[in-house]
Every structure is written in C-alpha cells, then in structure tokens.
Amino acid sequence: MEVCTTADGLRRHVAGLRARCGRIAFVPTMGNLHAGHLRLVERARDHADAVIASIYVNPLQFGPHEDFAAYPRTPVADREQLDAGGCDLLFLPADEEVYPRGKAAQTFVEVPGLSDILCGEIRPGHFRGVTTVVNRLFNLVAPDVAFFGKKDYQQWLLIRLMVADLAMPVEVVGVETERAPDGLALSSRNAYLTAAERRVAPRLFAVLGALKDQTEHDGVVSPQALQQARMALEADGFRVDYLTVRRRADLALPVPADADLVVLAAAWLGRARLIDNVELVLAPGG
Numbered sequence: 001m002e003v004c005t006t007a008d009g010l011r012r013h014v015a016g017l018r019a020r021c022g023r024i025a026f027v028p029t030m031g032n033l034h035a036g037h038l039r040l041v042e043r044a045r046d047h048a049d050a051v052i053a054s055i056y057v058n059p060l061q062f063g064p065h066e067d068f069a070a071y072p073r074t075p076v077a078d079r080e081q082l083d084a085g086g087c088d089l090l091f092l093p094a095d096e097e098v099y100p101r102g103k104a105a106q107t108f109v110e111v112p113g114l115s116d117i118l119c120g121e122i123r124p125g126h127f128r129g130v131t132t133v134v135n136r137l138f139n140l141v142a143p144d145v146a147f148f149g150k151k152d153y154q155q156w157l158l159i160r161l162m163v164a165d166l167a168m169p170v171e172v173v174g175v176e177t178e179r180a181p182d183g184l185a186l187s188s189r190n191a192y193l194t195a196a197e198r199r200v201a202p203r204l205f206a207v208l209g210a211l212k213d214q215t216e217h218d219g220v221v222s223p224q225a226l227q228q229a230r231m232a233l234e235a236d237g238f239r240v241d242y243l244t245v246r247r248r249a250d251l252a253l254p255v256p257a258d259a260d261l262v263v264l265a266a267a268w269l270g271r272a273r274l275i276d277n278v279e280l281v282l283a284p285g286g
C-alpha cells in the first residue's frame with residue numbers, strides 16, 4: 001500500500017492509478033479503524049479495481065466542546081489493517097493539506113435543512129464540517145464510487161444529497177452497520193465506554209429493534225411506543241439526545257402514506273455518545 005501525506009502527492013498517485021485501473025473506490029475515515037471500516041474497504045474492493053482510503057480527524061466537524069483532542073488516533077495499527085485489507089493507497093494528510101488557507105478561511109459546503117435536524121440540531125456545524133471535508137476529499141481523489149457506513153445514517157443521506165445537488169460524478173454506496181456479537185454498532189467512540197457501560201451499551205440496538213417490531217406490528221408510529229422506548233433507555237442509564245422514527249428518504253417526520261421508515265437514536269452512556277438506527281417498513285394500509 002502506498003501512503004501519501006500531501007495533496008500534490010495524492011494527485012500524482014491517483015493519476016498513476018487512473019492510468020492503470022478502471023474504477024477507483026474511496027473510503028474516507030477518521031482512523032481508529034474497526035471491522036466496520038474494514039467492511040467498507042472490502043465492499044470497495046468488490047466494486048472497483050483500486051481502493052483509496054483516507055485517515056483525517058477533521059477538526060471542522062467537531063464543536064468547541066467536543067472530543068476532537070480525545071478522539072482515538074491509532075495510525076500504525078490503521079495502516080497495517082488497511083494494507084492487509086487490500087487498500088492500494090492511503091491519504092494521511094496534515095491540516096495544511098486539507099485546509100491550505102486555514103480552517104476559518106475554508107470555503108464550505110452545506111446541505112440546508114437536513115444538516116440542521118437530529119444530530120445537526122444537537123451538534124451545530126457538524127454536518128457542514130462533514131460535507132466540506134468530504135467534498136474536498138472527493139475533489140482530490142476523484143473516485144468513481146465512495147463507501148459510507150449506514151450507522152451514520154444522516155451523514156450518508158447528506159453525502160448523497162450533496163453529490164446530487166452538486167452533480168458530482170461519484171456513486172455513493174451505504175454499507176450496513178457492522179455489529180459486535182451482542183448487537184452494539186461498532187464505533188470508534190465505543191472506546192470511551194467503561195467495562196460496565198459496555199455491558200449496557202447493546203441495549204440501544206435492542207430497544208430500537210423492539211420499537212421497530214412494535215411499529216411494524218401496529219402499522220403506525222405510536223407516540224406511546226416511542227415514549228416507552230425512551231423510558232427503557234433512560235432506565236438503563238442512557239441520556240437520550242433523540243429517539244425518533246423518520247422517513248428514510250429525507251428524515252422528515254412520516255405521514256401516514258410513508259412506508260419506508262427508520263428508527264434513529266443518539267444517546268449518551270457516560271462519556272460516549274452512541275448513535276444507531278434500524279430500518280423498518282410499514283405494510284400498505286397498516
């Protein structure tokens with residue numbers, strides 16, 4: 001696996017790959033890789049002739065009181081895993097390569113509306129930081145296809161909207177959430193959980209699953225079921241940022257005709273803010 005740390009170096013390497021390979025896939029990450037990221041690389045391998053990954057803990061997507069400094073950084077292990085996973089090229093830039101005129105002066109890309117709800121409401125500016133960095137990375141890498149985990153459901157939708165709105169020639173593929181055997185969605189932030197919290201953490205997925213089952217059974221999104229699910233999480237010690245059922249296409253509140261829905265939650269357990277989601281379908285006329 002080649003590694004490059006500068007934007008110019010990246011462009012040269014990409015030009016070389018382009019000359020030799022048909023389709024180029026891209027997997028942007030913030031490092032501290034786990035099996036979920038490696039699944040993205042695996043899917044990328046299946047879809048393309050060459051795989052490029054990036055590791056960059058993007059300061060623009062962290063709020064002033066968030067965990068930018070504490071965010072786990074494991075570059076040596078990450079490189080080994082990417083190499084073993086069949087990645088061809090790793091972009092490992094410093095801030096100056098991503099934001100050459102400085103973070104404050106950087107032109108930004110923002111998808112209005114969807115950036116301001118759910119995680120965007122609780123983390124103002126977060127999604128603007130995400131779409132800005134992904135836009136720049138897409139322009140540097142010029143991939144044919146890019147892979148994102150569906151654990152970050154809202155992020156995945158936003159990237160798709162950005163690509164459509166800006167007519168960017170890249171296909172965006174969402175990959176199912178990778179889970180521990182007990183159901184917990186894999187996330188770098190799981191590292192913040194104590195041993196006792198780690199034992200409780202899978203309850204998030206269990207509660208979302210139960211809410212999905214009940215909603216599918218009832219054929220309607222019930223405020224009582226939502227309230228019970230929230231109380232179940234609170235009883236387990238979670239501090240719930242949101243727990244909601246939304247329309248999959250745009251995360252708007254569903255109207256009765258909507259069938260393709262998703263239950264989404266963000267909840268704190270100690271120092272860890274966990275997010276997860278489960279898709280559900282309401283039967284017609286249910």
Ligand code: PAF
Binds near residue numbers: 029061133
């Ligand atoms: O999902 C992530 O790891 C990040 O938000 C991303 C897409 C790499 C942008 O920094």
